[in-house]
Amino acid sequence: MTERPSAAVAVDRRDFIRLAGTTAAGWLALGATPDRIRIVASLTGLPLDDELTRRNFSDNMNSRLGGLIGGLRQRGWVEGVNIRFEIRSTFGGPAKLQAAIQEIIDLKPDVILTGSTVETAAVMATTRTIPIVFATANDPVGNGFVESLAHPGGNVTGFTNSSAEMGGKWLQLVREVVPDLARVGVLFNPVTTPRAGRFFLDSIEQEAAASGVSVVPAPVNAAAEIDAAIGRFSEAPRAAMIALVDSFLVINRQAVVAATAKYRVPMIYPFHYFIDAGGLMSYGPTLEVRSADYVDLILRGTKAGDLPVQSPRKYELLINRTVAGALGLKLPFTLLARADEIRE
Structure with a gap:
């Protein structure tokens, strides 16, 4: 028996209805005659009260959920008429993850994001039949999600958000900010980052070997370990850090940024979320909400495994010049000229 959604989830359901923008009665008056209500389920690793979760519920088409709902509405899928959205948070450890997934599976959704x-x-691990669309994945082939990017096969497809070579690019950029760099710390949680960190570490180490920089992995397994892990790089020899693509670090982005300010350690991040929290610089894919295309096709009968995995089309460099000044860094003009956005 499926339990009723919690109060927090119920509030989010009302947000979904608000985002739909047009009442069910209005669409029915226009002649919409759905054969049945389709269920689109979404899982988020963030707490439902996290700022990023709330932002994703905005009606901005550039937000993940706002873009999905708006995109589906443009294609004729309307909340309360022929579609129903369900969201669950997996935040809280393995038991909460499994409970949230089982609750979603019990709903018998038509697609899971x-x-x-x-x-x-x-x-x-729970279903090989319900279509799955991943919003972000770094190594879908290596993780066994798909057979190939062009021909996923099975019941899964989606979007990648970076390649393994990004590791070397992050090191190149941080060396421009810290030209006398002797060592670089690499922050990640082995449980939640691709291939326990190796997906990016290989290219970081290759770039470091060519530039004479020492690479020091800094794995963390709990939020309480973040402060000490970053503090290690405040002493000589000159150091900077790279934060890997990691849902754990996104969830704990405030603690990461606070520790870099406390110990005056320059760090480059993979997403703008960290810059929004007061980080120094980020380089990563521009957010493009394209999941509505695939969800629409799947709801109309296309198999997820027949839809190719798509890669980012553009990357962006963001720099916070005020944070750089607080860290005593002099940003080269050549770097600033390449930035897509400079914050003060």
Whole structure:
């Protein structure tokens, strides 16, 4: 028996209805005659009260859920008429992850959207028949999600958000900010980052070997370990850090940024979320909400495995010049000229 959604989830359901923008009665008056209500389920690794979760519920078409709902509405899918959205948070550890997934499975959804590699793997372990669309994944082939990017096969497809070579690019950028760099710390949680960190570490180490920089992995397994892990790089020899693509770090982005300010350690991040929290710089894919295309096709009968995995079309460099000044860094003009956005 499926339990009723919690109060927090119920509030989010009302937000979904608000985002739909047009009442069911209005669409029925226009002649909409759905054969049945389709269920689109979404999992998020963030708490439902996290700022990023709330932002995703905005009616901005660039927000993940706002873009999905708006995109589906443009294609004729309307909340309360022929579609129903359900969202669950997997935040809170393995037991909460499994409970949230089981609750979603019990709803018998027509498609499930996942927001991280961990969630996608956990859902795939539960179902090989319900279509799954991952919003972000770094190594879908290596993780066994798909047979190939062009021909996924099975019941899964989605969007990648970076390649393994990004590791070397992050090091190149941080060396421009810290030209006398002797060592670089690499922050990640082995449980929640691709291939326990190795997906990016290989290219970081290759770039470091060519530039004479020492690479020091800094794995963390709990939020309480973040401060000490970053504090290690405040002493000589000159150091900077790279934060890997990692849902754990996104959830704990405030603690990460606070520790870099406390110990005056320059760090480059993979997403703008960290810059929004007061980080120094980020380089990563521009957010493009394209999941509505695939969800629409799946709801109309296309198999998820027949839809190719799509890669980012553009990357962006963001720099916070005020944070750089607080860290005593002099940003080269050549770097600032390449930035897509400079914040003060």
